[in-house]
Amino acid sequence: MVLDVWKQIKKKQFSPVYVLYGTESFLINETKHLLMKYALNEEEMEFNFATYDLEETPIEVALEDAETFPFMGERRLILMNNPYFLTAEKSKAKTEHNLKKLESYLQEPAPYSIIVFAGSYEKLDERKKLTKELKRKGIVVEAKKLNEQELKLWVKERAALNRVSIDEEAVEQMLTLAGTNLFMLTTEIDKLALYATEGNTITVAMVHELVSRSLEQNIFVLVDNIVQRKIDAAFRIYYDLLKQNEEPIKILSILSGQFRLIYQVKELARKGYGQQQIAGSIKVHPFRVKLAAGQAKLFKDEELTKIMQLLAEADYQSKTGAMNKELIIEMFLFRLQGGI
Structure with a gap:
């Protein structure tokens, strides 16, 4: 290794x-x-x-x-x-x-x-x-993608290289917020180490306060709010992304991809696949599969099917110009708010 x-x-x-x-x-x-x-x-x-x-x-x-x-x-x-x-x-x-x-x-x-x-x-x-x-x-x-255990060990070793330690919960939160890209993780750990100062510990509160979220991770949080039926919070994240000049079509694409992942994980888990097998089958990092599996448990099959249909409609509207691109995701969220 x-x-x-x-x-x-x-x-x-x-x-x-x-x-x-x-x-x-x-x-x-x-x-x-x-x-x-x-x-x-x-x-x-x-x-x-x-x-x-x-x-x-x-x-x-x-x-x-x-x-x-x-x-x-x-x-x-x-x-x-x-x-x-x-x-x-x-x-x-x-x-x-x-x-x-x-x-x-x-x-x-x-x-x-x-x-x-x-x-x-x-x-x-x-x-x-x-x-x-x-x-x-x-x-x-x-040089292959690190699995979840290797990633966590790598985060700790990177922190140690900066002469700081990092809490277990902070490691988990770091991967959830910053993703599994090692270049991005390196930047975030080095930044947190400077904030914590030599000899101290990076805490989960520091991670929440300082870690920069990628567009993909913001979408993950948006999806997590949908999973928790917090549609108002999902709206707030969407509007924040628009203020940051993120392209609505790109947001829709990543949103669709996240729900597609949840749907695939749920289906493959039903067939008896383990997390590593699922990751290999659909070629995504095992940590993303773990997070998607947690989200999948909170959806009924018919709810996921309905969401996939709504996203397919939204995709069609975006490609045909049938609706203002910013309104497409708003309508998707409004329909979820009305009940899946």
Whole structure:
């Protein structure tokens, strides 16, 4: 798991070779950043750090750098981005690589160099001899979406990095309000840490007061008010979003998506699917499935069906221009207020 690799790096326990791949770019970038921070000091960066794009530079050129003794330091760090030859994906790159040279290097990696292959590829080609050899000789990190437990642990570790702690309830509320995007979570945790000040604890009250809500999270709260039958509160959120110049059509799209998610979660749960299975089936984060499952329990089947029909009508009206776009969602909320 990527968090375990980060712990090793912070202890300066380095592998001679890393392979970073996956669709969660934040985790790839953070791993690179940690390697740069802990493998080299500021003075060494100028002489012992290099980065190459393997869609433009032959692998043998990068390996020559890795085989060069470090200057004024203990080690060298070489980043090799876009190693497309480790995947089954087709690349437009015209660079030819002497992969035999890489195979030879892996037999006896330079003890003073760390080489890092990094690319936002969904998967590696496990059939390739080179991929298997890299797995044997180095550390392979799949940067995939963190599950709920991993996310919560990551939030705590990010807080600890800022020399503060965070309450369990605050962690839960943070994920509910800010979502699961790691870039956004990083910004929010760092901001809360500054507010709490070093050595103190981030509380749920601080999260409520300071965390910025994305449009998606505001829609989630709007939906939650509908779930709780607090239609007046849902109206207030909608009008606040309009004041923030959010586009009504975009609001409608996200609103429809949230109710579609609730409907799908309810149906799949009825068929016996667990939260992880549902997340994999409809390709959303398990934490979102957990929240949607809680909301789904508060709706009868016929109520959800009626809401889906109302949203389909609203979508048709928005596309045909049959009604003022701001009024479309108002009418949807008024009809809910009158009873689903």
